[in-house]
Amino acid sequence: MISVENVGKAFTLHNQGGAVLRVMEGATLSVAPGECVALTGASGAGKSTLMRMIWGNYRTDHGVIRVGDTVISGAAPRAVIALRKGTLGHVSQFLRVLPRVPTLRVVAEPLLTLGVPAGEAEARAAGLLARLRIAERLWGLSPTTFSGGEQQRVNIARGFVHPYPALLLDEPTASLDPANRETVMTMIEEAKARGAAILGIFHDEAARARLCDRAVDVTGFTPQAAA
Numbered sequence: 685m686i687s688v689e690n691v692g693k694a695f696t697l698h699n700q701g702g703a704v705l706r707v708m709e710g711a712t713l714s715v716a717p718g719e720c721v722a723l724t725g726a727s728g729a730g731k732s733t734l735m736r737m738i739w740g741n742y743r744t745d746h747g748v749i750r751v752g753d754t755v756i757s758g759a760a761p762r763a764v765i766a767l768r769k770g771t772l773g774h775v776s777q778f779l780r781v782l783p784r785v786p787t788l789r790v791v792a793e794p795l796l797t798l799g800v801p802a803g804e805a806e807a808r809a810a811g812l813l814a815r816l817r818i819a820e821r822l823w824g825l826s827p828t829t830f831s832g833g834e835q836q837r838v839n840i841a842r843g844f845v846h847p848y849p850a851l852l853l854d855e856p857t858a859s860l861d862p863a864n865r866e867t868v869m870t871m872i873e874e875a876k877a878r879g880a881a882i883l884g885i886f887h888d889e890a891a892r893a894r895l896c897d898r899a900v901d902v903t904g905f906t907p908q909a910a911a
């Protein structure tokens with residue numbers, strides 16, 4: 685479902701004399717439906733960079749990244765938007781939303797974009813918010829002022845509101861209390877059981893051991909290690 689073949693990436697630092705930083709070479713991995721794969725490796729090894737290339741925010745210099753039938757490396761913005769609409773979900777570490785949009789709408793929005801009627805979309809969003817223990821009095825407010833853990837749970841609800849066949853998770857259990865951490869792990873297990881292909885960064889080792897079928901250490905793709 686997700687495949688990365690021989691991908692390389694360098695950053696050109698235009699504000700630092702055009703210095704070129706080669707950060708990835710020969711990155712290769714695949715995630716099958718129903719599988720959860722962890723990206724591991726030391727800080728700075730390139731985990732986030734690889735996730736951003738799969739999400740389509742960073743360009744790949746060479747190699748091929750596919751999600752389902754879409755070749756995301758080199759894809760036009762329109763194709764990236766289409767992929768994100770129904771196929772590829774993403775739970776980033778930090779919630780980014782427009783100000784003043786109520787939480788219920790923030791979570792329902794991916795379904796509205798897919799054409800799900802507003803009542804049904806909001807009912808599904810409400811179910812997830814309740815499951816993730818976001819107090820109902822907060823649903824009509826923008827999440828911009830919520831606590832870190834509340835924002836993370838809104839982000840998770842938004843990433844799970846549609847049954848995306850592929851999911852990218854960036855530290856989904858990072859700032860959660862034990863009860864919510866357990867809920868999120870169960871949601872990830874349910875996503876696997878319905879056949880989602882999941883690629884994640886999990887610094888929470890117990891969560892990684894429970895959820896992930898295997899790990900890919902990106903240190904193997906850093907140019908120094910490959911040399």
Ligand SMILES: Nc1ncnc2c1ncn2[C@@H]1O[C@H](COP(=O)(O)OP(=O)(O)OP(=O)(O)O)[C@@H](O)[C@H]1O
Nearest residue numbers: 695697705707725726727728729730731732733734
């Ligand atoms: N936008 C950017 N411009 C320049 N260099 C970047 C950019 N993004 C990442 N890098 C560099 O790429 C390398 C890999 O960074 P990345 O954030 O992918 O690592 P990571 O494994 O996710 O680290 P961490 O676990 O600390 O989040 C680092 O050396 C970083 O400085």
